[in-house]
Amino acid sequence: MSRLPIRVRVTLAFTAVMAVVLVAVGLLLYLRLESQLDESLDTGLRSRAGDLAALAGDTDGRLATPGAISVESDESFAQILSPDGRVLDSTEQVSGGPTLGRAELEAASREPQLIDHDSAPGLEARVRLIATPIDFGGRAAVLVVGASLDDRDEALSNLATLLAIGGPVTLLLASLAGYWAAGAALRPVEAMRRRADEISAHSPGERLPVAPAGDELTRLGETLNEMLGRLEAAVARERRFVDDASHELRTPLALHRLELELALRQGSGEDELRTAIRGAIGEADRLIILAEDLLVVARAAEGGIDVQTAPFAVAESFAAVRSRFEERAARAGREIRTSTPPDLRIDADRSRIEQALTNLVDNALRHGDGPVELEARAENGRVELHVTDRGPGFPDEFIERAFERFSRADEARTSDGSGLGLAIVDSIARAHGGSAEARNRDPRGADVSISVRPA
Secondary structure (H helix, E strand, O other), X not given: OOOOOHHHHHHHHHHHHHHHHHHHHHHHHHHHHHHHHHHHHHHHHHHHHHHHHHHHHHOOOOOOOOOOOOOOOOOEEEEEEOOOOOEEEEOHHHOOOOOOOHHHHHHHHHOOEEEEEOOEOOEOOOEEEEEEEEEEOOEEEEEEEEEEOHHHHHHHHHHHHHHHHHHHHHHHHHHHHHHHHHHHHHHHHHHHHHHXXXXXXXXXXXXXXXXXXXXXXXXXXXXXXXXXXXXXXXHHHHXXXXXXXXXXXXXHHHHHHHHHHHHHHHOOOHHHHHHHHHHHHHHHHHHHHHHHHHHHHHHHHHXXXXXXXXXXXXXXXXXXXHHHHHHHHHHOOOOEEEEOOOOOEEEEOHHHHHHHHHHHHHHHHHHOOOOEEEEEEEEOOEEEEEEEOOOOOOOHHHHOOOOOOOXXXXXXXXXXXXXXXXXXXXXXXXXXXXXXXXXXXXXXXXXXXXXXXXX
C-alpha cells in the first residue's frame, strides 16, 4: 500500500469511506422503508379488525356481507374462530380452514396477537395476521384479520435492487471524482517538484511556485522557498570561505616557495641556507596555524566546537596567556597586564578559553598600542573576560562584522593576518553558551570580550 502513488492511495481511501457510507445509507433506507411498510400494514389490520369486531356484534354473524371488509378484498381477509378452533365465519379468500394453530388461538383468546405466516388456507403468499378476542353472537370467539405481504415484499425487493445497482454505480462515479480531485489537489505539488528538479547551485534565485490558496500546500511552498534561501546563503558563505581560504593559503605558500627558490639559487654558504630554511619554517608554521584556524571555523559552521568543561581559576589562564606573549611584548616595548579576583572561577574548556584569549592578545599586539590588559569580572550571573588595548580602535562600520570569517578592518587594524581570529573567538564563546562582543573604548582603544558560565 505504501508503494502506491499518493493519488491512488487517496482515491482508495476515499472509495473505502464512500463504500461504507453507501452501505450504511442503503441499509438505513431499507430498514426505514421496511419499518414504515410494517407500521402502515399493522395500522390497517388494526383498523379493519376494529371495524369487523363492531360489525360482528351488530349483524347476523355474516362477515361477507357487502361493506364488511375493505375494498382490498383480494389482499385482505377475515375469519372468526371458536375457542376450540372451529371456523364460525370466513371470507372467501381463506375458506379452506382455520388460519391459526392451537397455541396461537389460545394466546389470541387472552389478548390481541400479531402473527406472520408463510401462507394461509387458500393463499400461497406470506401473510400477516392480527388475532383479537371478540363477542360473537353472545359467545367468546377470536377475530382474525389478515393481509398479504406481497406488496410489502415487492417494494422492499425493488429498493434492494435499486441499491444493488445504484450503489456500485455511485461508488464508481465517486471514485472517479475522488481521483480527479486528488489529482487537482496534488497538481501544485507536481509543479513544485518539476521546478525543484530544475533548481541547482548554478541557478541562484530560483524558487518553487506557490499556489495563492493560502492552504497547507501554500505554507509548504513558502517554507521550502525559505529553506532554499537559507541554502543559497549557506552555499554563498561556503564559496566565500573557500575563496578566502584559497587566497589566504596562496600567500604563505608563495613565500614558502620563494624562500626555497632563493636558497636553491643563492644559498652558496651555510648562513644563507640557514636563513632561507628559517624563513621557510616560519612560513610553514604560519600555514599550520592557518590550517588549524580553518579547521576550527569549519567545525563551528558544521554544528559547533566540542568542548570539555571543568571548573578552573581565571587567574591561571590569564597567567598562561601572559607568559606566551611577554617576550614579544617586551620586544615591542609594550606591557601585558592582568586583573582578576583571585577566587574567580569559571566552568569551561580551559584550552579553548586560552585559545580565544591568545587570539585576542595577538590582535591587540598586532593592531593596537599601549599596554594590553586582561580583565575578568562577574556580571549578571556570567563571567566576562576582556582584552583591551589603547590603540586606534575599530572603525565603526567594522564592529558589526568583526566576528565574520576573513573579516578585516578597513583602516587602522589592517596588516597581516588571516581574518579568522575573531571568528574563532566568537565560535568558542558560542560553544560555551556565551557570546563575544567588540567595542571601542573612550577616548581610544579596543575592547573585545567573551562571556562564560561561572563555576
